[in-house]
Amino acid sequence: PWFTSTVRGRFDETTFAVNRLEIQNSFSPLQAVGWFGDNRAARSLSFSASYGRVQAQPLLGQPFRREALNLGTSFSPYQDWTLNYSIGFDLSNHLVPTLVTVNGVASEHFSHALWQPAQNALTVQYKNDCCTFKAQYVMGYTTSSLGSRVKDETVLFTLELRTLGAISYSSDVSNLYNSVDGINVSK
Structure with a gap:
């Protein structure tokens, strides 16, 4: 359909x-x-x-x-190959305040605006009668303790063999560097 x-x-x-x-x-x-x-x-x-x-x-x-x-x-x-892209929006997080305390002063902070993307994902998949291989990149955002948005990136690889099982590996790409409220420090 x-x-x-x-x-x-x-x-x-x-x-x-x-x-x-x-x-x-x-x-x-x-x-x-x-x-x-x-x-x-x-x-x-x-x-x-x-x-x-x-x-x-x-x-x-x-x-x-x-x-x-x-x-x-x-x-x-091509036959057996699929490309997917998605973008996600958190339509309620802009309504939810985070209580942030700086220098002993507490205030409410909203982490992002209504139409800022909360997540992007790109997937490449090969799937035939006996196996599936999938590579996926996901970029999302979390809210830090100071109320700012922090990027979180993940790469995921999955291999499924139809009758034997599946194995997957993921890596948090964001861990290649430390990011504390927008300040990047190389490891």
């Missing part, structure tokens, strides 16, 4: 208020318009969007509601 949409939710037992909502859509435009009839590579281009909203869960340590939007694209230029 050239378009799919999925909506899932979890509701309060008595008031039916939404406690959790997930909406996912995917769209393959070149399949929809019928261009490139037999060109499998061109027809493999697809786009996706996912939105999630979870109400505050104070008993689980989440005193504020959480919202996120993830946009992605996928392309398969």
Whole structure:
């Protein structure tokens, strides 16, 4: 199918208020318009969007509601090969203040603006009948103790052999240097 949409939710037992909502859509435009009839590579281009909203869960340590939007694209230029890119936005973190104390003075700090990306991911995958090899680069952000955004980069390699199992290795690329609130110190 050239378009799919999925909506899932979890509701309060008595008031039916939404406690959790997930909406996912995917769209393959070149399949929809019928261009490139037999060109499998061109027809493999697809786009996706996912939105999630979870109400505050104070008993689980989440005193504020959480919202996120993830946009992605996928392309398969050759048989068995796939390229994926996604970008994620934390739509609620700009609402959540971090209490920061500098020189004995406490103040609330918001780590980023609404449409600043929270995560970027690029994946290259080879998958055939007997094995899967995947290389993935993920760049995300965390909030430091001083309230600023700190970049976190990870590279992940995965090899799966269908009947034997899987092995994976990841490395935090950010550990190549120390970053303390924007000050880089070589190791």
